[in-house]
Amino acid sequence: MRFYIFFYVYSFLNIITAKKSNHLSCECGMAGKNRRIVGGTTVQPHQYPWLVSLMLGPKLHCGGAIITDQHILTAGHCITFGVSYKDLTVNVGMHDRLGSSFSVVRLKHGVKHHAFTSNAVRDINDIAVLTLDRKLNFSDTVRPICLPDENMDFRDMSLTVAGWGKTRQGALTSSRYLLETRVKLVDMRTCSKAAIYKDNLVRDTMVCAYSLGKDACQGDSGGPLFATHNKTRNKKWYQVGIVSWGIDCAKKDYPDCGRPSESIVSMRIVGGRRAVPHSFPWTVAILKNERMHCGGAMITDRHILSAGHCFKWDNIQDMMALIGLDNLDLLAEVEKRNISSVKIHERFTSTAVRDENDIAIATLNIPVDFSDNIVPVCLPKPGQDFSNRVGTIVGWGRVGVEKTSSKVLLKASLRILTDDECIKSKLSQHLKPTMMCAFSKGKDGCQGDSGGPLLVFEPDGNYVQAGVVSWGIGCADSRYPGVYTKVSNYIDWVKRHSSSGKTCEA
Structure with missing residues (x-):
């Protein structure tokens, strides 16, 4: 019961x-x-x-x-x-x-x-x-x-x-x-x-x-x-x-369907919580060789916004995108697509610590139909500043440095730091103006969350994607905030390379 x-x-x-x-x-x-x-x-x-x-x-x-x-x-x-x-x-x-x-x-x-x-x-x-x-x-x-x-x-x-x-x-x-x-x-x-x-x-x-x-x-x-x-x-x-x-709402006989309780208790974005199924219907899981690889967000019916490092050194023929997903063990009603092409930002560079201009657009081989479970995320205005706002990260990534990926979509709320706060952190020598930091004690994105969205809820009732999960040192380490690509710096680039897709307004 x-x-x-x-x-x-x-x-x-x-x-x-x-x-x-x-x-x-x-x-x-x-x-x-x-x-x-x-x-x-x-x-x-x-x-x-x-x-x-x-x-x-x-x-x-x-x-x-x-x-x-x-x-x-x-x-x-x-x-x-x-x-x-x-x-x-x-x-x-x-x-x-x-x-x-x-x-x-x-x-x-x-x-x-x-x-x-x-x-x-x-x-x-x-x-x-x-x-x-x-x-x-x-x-x-x-x-x-x-x-x-x-x-x-x-x-x-x-x-x-x-x-x-x-x-x-x-x-x-x-x-x-x-x-x-x-x-x-x-x-x-x-x-x-x-x-x-x-x-x-x-x-x-x-x-x-x-x-x-x-x-x-x-x-x-x-x-x-x-x-x-x-x-x-x-x-x-x-x-x-x-x-x-x-657990969920008005469900009889929970837990059921052979799911052990540990699959929910222990699986969490670092410091995060179970997201309500399909409450972030733009979130995409990108698998490589059937294992969790990166996250992403639908911005049109055929384009996924993600991180450049998710594709730079990997073959897209080994990848599959899962759209409308909540639980990786329940795929019957999930849309599965191959990735036909990827556009990585022309100025993407990488060091042993950080990636710069870490943004990419993956194109699906077949468009998806929008539904209650599949909705594109909104893009911010060019140059929009999200300092001191509450951001939400979602993903199926690892729940700790030495731990496995989550089976269910998880979320965590973080405070988006000002540029000055970001620069004053221990990451200062690796930061660029196109990056933003977010942090809350004990909460962070981790491996497998890369490429996923950092979301901000706006007064008009819509979520906009403020950032792309890019890089960090460890997971939820208080000395090092998580670093995200500022989406508002790349709006023209994003729209140019996703113009063939349909959005809700199209």
Whole structure:
């Protein structure tokens, strides 16, 4: 049986030290006036007025719950992996994400639990408190949820999960309207029958919840698991848990199909995480002699943007491109293409340490059709600067210097350094203006990720390819940031050598 894991809120109530609200007329946990559920999933506007969305630019990042007039309770992983509270805004009093009746509030502080830790699957002590830069005025549409006390028992009760997250596994967009579903707590013995859960559960601070076909999904992270209680005659709602982690969304009997749990637990881009299948539908795996060789990104229906060093010393007749890929063990619906030609930049040069002008365009022998799983990436504007932005790398490369490649697509968030920061690193003597650096502690691309994209999410809702994974010293070594080819320096060259392909606009 497939479960979702929640952080048990009253395991760590002592870390929530926010002051009580000074709004004397406010009662926590009182639902909004409209209580009817439409179609079993859509919430009536402001039915749960404590719910907020945490936004990373225009993109839904996480959920959260109001606990005082200036504090939001969410998951620790929502302000980790390259994302700071400073990058987020909070939508308060929202039902329709495309509406205009809600307030947008900035954050002035954020703290996650001091013992927060993470691996590729799970987060431990996954809790954070965010402080708004102004106090909220409570009303019918904005009010806090109650926090439970330790003698409250929520077993055998119907609990609610609500949020604006994705409505199905693999969906590219989040829900427009606030949605809810009902789940029940599952005892740890049942939850532990699946090896991947047993090996990653912390019984004192995590709870499992499940209902067949119902679940939280990407974008719901950090949101509350909540219920009423007979202590207050079921008139008040209490936050029981925080959406923390799980494997995919509403899947029955996970893990299945003969996949051992180790294939997910141990396989990771260095310091990264499992990407939602097909959430980066332009990403390409380039195999050489049936082994992972390099990454790349579709920029037209027949052109892959990659690194020059991926092709300079190898025969393209030994290579195959896999498009629309997530898992290297599941290739039935993946498009497989040979590479008919490659254009490496004319000024490509290489030393024992670094490659310069490390960019190439591979042409497929047969174009692909765009679909939900195959979409080209956007190119940046000429000269566009991505300094201090959060970038995302994706790939199937090695999970460490001495380790094997990943079977599933992995991702990691990195901060893109300014040119000055890049030059001041230990790589300074090898750097050129056409290169950019990115780094986050413990995270990096590694062998096999070469040629893959460094992506930045733009306010218009699209990812653009800021860089191409080029070179580095070791993997995730704090002394040496990863080095990427600046795509914005080569836009005219890229367009000239990919003009025969079709893009989404063509």
